[in-house]
Amino acid sequence: MIAIFFRRILVAIPVLLAVASITFFLIKIAPGGPFDADKAVSPQVLKNLNEAYNLDASNWEQYVDYMSGLLRGDLGPSFRFPGRSVTEMIATGLPVTFELAFYAILIALVMGIFSGVLAALKRNTFLDFIPMAVAMIGICVPTFLMGPLLVLIFGINLEILPVSGWGQLPGDKILPSLTLGFAYAAYIARLSRGGMLEVLNQDFIRTARAKGLTERMVVIKHAMQGGLIPVVSFLGPAIAGLLAGSFVVETIFQIPGLGRFYVEAAFNRDYTMILGTTIFFSAMIVFFNLMSDLAALWLNPRSRDAS
Amino acid sequence: MNNSLWSDALYRLSRNRAAMFGGFILILLIICAALAPWIAPYSYSYQNLSLGASPPSADHLLGTDVLGRDLLSRILYGARISLLVGFVATGVALIIGVSWGIIAGYIGGRVDSIMMRIVDILYGLPFIIFIILLMVIFGRNLWLLFGAIGAVEWLTMARIVRGQVIGLKNQEFVMAAKAMGVSNISMFRRHLLPNILGPIAVYATLTIPQVMLLEGFLSFLGLGIQPPMSSWGTLIKDGVESMEEFSWLLIYPGITFTITLFALNFFGDGLRDALDPKTSDN
Numbered sequence: 001m002i003a004i005f006f007r008r009i010l011v012a013i014p015v016l017l018a019v020a021s022i023t024f025f026l027i028k029i030a031p032g033g034p035f036d037a038d039k040a041v042s043p044q045v046l047k048n049l050n051e052a053y054n055l056d057a058s059n060w061e062q063y064v065d066y067m068s069g070l071l072r073g074d075l076g077p078s079f080r081f082p083g084r085s086v087t088e089m090i091a092t093g094l095p096v097t098f099e100l101a102f103y104a105i106l107i108a109l110v111m112g113i114f115s116g117v118l119a120a121l122k123r124n125t126f127l128d129f130i131p132m133a134v135a136m137i138g139i140c141v142p143t144f145l146m147g148p149l150l151v152l153i154f155g156i157n158l159e160i161l162p163v164s165g166w167g168q169l170p171g172d173k174i175l176p177s178l179t180l181g182f183a184y185a186a187y188i189a190r191l192s193r194g195g196m197l198e199v200l201n202q203d204f205i206r207t208a209r210a211k212g213l214t215e216r217m218v219v220i221k222h223a224m225q226g227g228l229i230p231v232v233s234f235l236g237p238a239i240a241g242l243l244a245g246s247f248v249v250e251t252i253f254q255i256p257g258l259g260r261f262y263v264e265a266a267f268n269r270d271y272t273m274i275l276g277t278t279i280f281f282s283a284m285i286v287f288f289n290l291m292s293d294l295a296a297l298w299l300n301p302r303s304r305d306a307s
Numbered sequence: 308m309n310n311s312l313w314s315d316a317l318y319r320l321s322r323n324r325a326a327m328f329g330g331f332i333l334i335l336l337i338i339c340a341a342l343a344p345w346i347a348p349y350s351y352s353y354q355n356l357s358l359g360a361s362p363p364s365a366d367h368l369l370g371t372d373v374l375g376r377d378l379l380s381r382i383l384y385g386a387r388i389s390l391l392v393g394f395v396a397t398g399v400a401l402i403i404g405v406s407w408g409i410i411a412g413y414i415g416g417r418v419d420s421i422m423m424r425i426v427d428i429l430y431g432l433p434f435i436i437f438i439i440l441l442m443v444i445f446g447r448n449l450w451l452l453f454g455a456i457g458a459v460e461w462l463t464m465a466r467i468v469r470g471q472v473i474g475l476k477n478q479e480f481v482m483a484a485k486a487m488g489v490s491n492i493s494m495f496r497r498h499l500l501p502n503i504l505g506p507i508a509v510y511a512t513l514t515i516p517q518v519m520l521l522e523g524f525l526s527f528l529g530l531g532i533q534p535p536m537s538s539w540g541t542l543i544k545d546g547v548e549s550m551e552e553f554s555w556l557l558i559y560p561g562i563t564f565t566i567t568l569f570a571l572n573f574f575g576d577g578l579r580d581a582l583d584p585k586t587s588d589n
Contacts, residue, residue, distance in 0.1 A: 011428070015428050015431075015432075019432065026440065026441075026444055027440075029444070030444040030445075136569070136572070139572065140516075140565050140569045140572060141561075141565050141568075142520050142524065142564070142568075143524075144523065144524060144527040144540075144543060144547075145557075145561045145564065145565065148543075148547040148550055148557055149561065151550075152550055152554060152557065156550075240435075243433060243435075244435040244436075244524065247435075247524075247528060248528065251528065252547070262436075262439075263439075263528055263530075266439050266440075266442075266443045266528075266530060267529070269443065274440065274443065277436075278437075278440060281433045282432055282433055282436075285431065285432065286431050286432070289430075289431045
């Protein structure tokens with residue numbers, strides 16, 4: 001286990017450095033400087049700006065500068081918001097995005113596992129068909145449609161929940177979390193149903209039943225441990241998806257999180273902000289993938305012993 | 308070659324009602340998209356500003372948007388872009404993924420482990436962010452969008468194809484062909500490719516909806532298709548902006564998009580079950 005962990009970390013570090021370098025040079029070849037859009041900047045001001053942001057140095061010097069800053073956790077100043085550093089902006093947005101993602105994944109896990117396990121146990125009954133039909137809807141209705149529809153129904157027509165914001169009005173966290181969580185609930189429901197069906201046919205389940213365990217014990221103690229491994233492996237990639245979902249959800253509900261900052265930075269061509277967040281997101285996703293792989297390994301006794 | 312596999316599969320597919328329904332909807336959509344300039348009641352850019360946003364009526368079956376443009380026509384024209392993105396980007400993913408997988412699987416050894424290592428590493432990176440990055444840096448260009456999405460979606464395809472090729476490599480007919488001195492190119496064309504066509508077809512069908520979702524996602528954020536062109540993603544985005552007063556502008560494009568994704572998923576699932584009865588649920 002520990003050996004695998006360190007080996008993966010050793011691979012991850014050069015990968016992240018490569019990502020950072022590639023992103024850095026991609027942004028350098030982007031047409032236009034960061035201050036081109038501002039109207040009529042006098043040459044002197046432009047020169048001062050370039051000096052202040054170290055843009056007059058050679059690309060190589062800037063790269064070395066940036067990478068050494070990166071290793072110290074300094075992602076440079078924002079091009080669009082003078083006086084604010086990228087690190088600072090990530091630090092403001094991150095807790096909000098994390099909270100949103102946490103609620104979403106909680107909703108997804110509770111709804112998904114419950115309905116998936118139930119569907120597997122009551123296979124080919126209505127308790128199987130209905131949750132799986134709902135899951136199909138969850139997979140086919142994209143987040144950017146689900147969010148507005150929920151707002152239309154609960155926010156505008158029924159007027160029972162706020163249509164936007166985060167932590168300002170009571171209940172304004174419900175719709176964003178539901179929107180983000182629903183698609184994952186659907187995937188998790190399908191995965192846990194499939195995993196459970198596979199496990200429920202195995203010998204050790206028959207043994208557990210034969211020795212007289214209650215059905216509840218068989219399901220919770222024996223079947224779910226193996227049957228939910230696909231769900232655990234899915235969680236790593238799901239975090240990457242949640243991040244993309246947070247771009248949409250934070251835009252729809254006007255939540256001041258990292259996702260919205262990123263989309264705004266993309267529109268404003270705030271190059272340092274794009275660069276910093278890209279590197280940060282990559283690091284985060286590599287980390288969560290590692291965690292979910294390790295958790296899945298640990299849950300599966302065969303691979304636990306093999307390692 | 309293995310005609311019976313395909314005719315068996317076709318038979319099983321024709322018995323699967325959900326898949327047939329999905330296929331029917333798809334064909335209908337493709338025809339509508341292809342014939343959009345002839346069957347659309349108005350041009351997608353024709354504005355009737357005095358009309359403004361009007362609810363569905365006899366003149367405008369699905370109503371008009373805030374600029375007085377006919378929504379039905381815009382959905383039909385949007386279908387062209389959305390389906391085009393779906394098919395072209397999937398095609399790009401297919402070409403990269405299949406070649407990568409065949410080469411890695413067929414050569415094997417060090418080449419294989421390095422190539423698959425690269426796939427593993429790329430898998431772990433947040434590709435949506437790189438697409439956004441490319442769109443920001445190089446401008447929002449339709450062909451770049453195809454390429455960028457395709458370049459992201461090939462990874463799973465490479466894995467599937469590699470697995471299949473490794474399975475085939477050690478079979479007698481491949482060894483026999485090799486012993487007879489068949490060149491690598493004709494080995495791929497005559498012996499490997501036909502045998503992995505099934506899984507490729509299945510995965511391609513299931514990639515199309517993912518690609519369309521990705522395009523919709525980017526267009527929704529304003530980073531995909533740019534006006535005056537419109538895809539279903541941009542229509543949904545426009546619909547969201549005015550949904551409080553004119554909810555039909557969100558609802559009809561949304562329904563169209565969802566039905567299409569349903570159809571593609573049902574058809575893809577049906578195709579998978581038909582080609583590989585073992586994995587099917589029943």
